[in-house]
Amino acid sequence: MRPVTDAIFERKVTSVPLPLIPFSEWFDKVELSAKNASGENIKRIPAIKLLDFLPSGEMQSEVGGFTPFAIGMAQRVSLTVKELGAP
Numbered sequence: 001m002r003p004v005t006d007a008i009f010e011r012k013v014t015s016v017p018l019p020l021i022p023f024s025e026w027f028d029k030v031e032l033s034a035k036n037a038s039g040e041n042i043k044r045i046p047a048i049k050l051l052d053f054l055p056s057g058e059m060q061s062e063v064g065g066f067t068p069f070a071i072g073m074a075q076r077v078s079l080t081v082k083e084l085g086a087p
Contacts, residue, residue: 003020005017005018005019005020027054030045030047030048030050030051031051033045033048034048034051
């Protein structure tokens with residue numbers, strides 16, 4: 001699977017490839033942009049509108065704050081899931 005950034009660049013949506021950064025770094029940048037944000041900032045950075053729905057502080061779980069699922073039971077009852085080699 002290729003990063004979305006490659007497809008965006010190849011379709012000339014951006015003139016340069018977008019960098020991939022850790023979610024926590026992106027989140028910090030959006031939070032910083034949201035402080036005293038003007039209507040123009042919110043229009044330019046629509047992710048500011050998502051801050052109320054995302055966890056703040058140190059990220060202790062997966063992207064977006066979703067906790068990883070326990071799949072032990074699924075591995076015991078499904079040969080397919082077991083063979084996927086999931087931890």
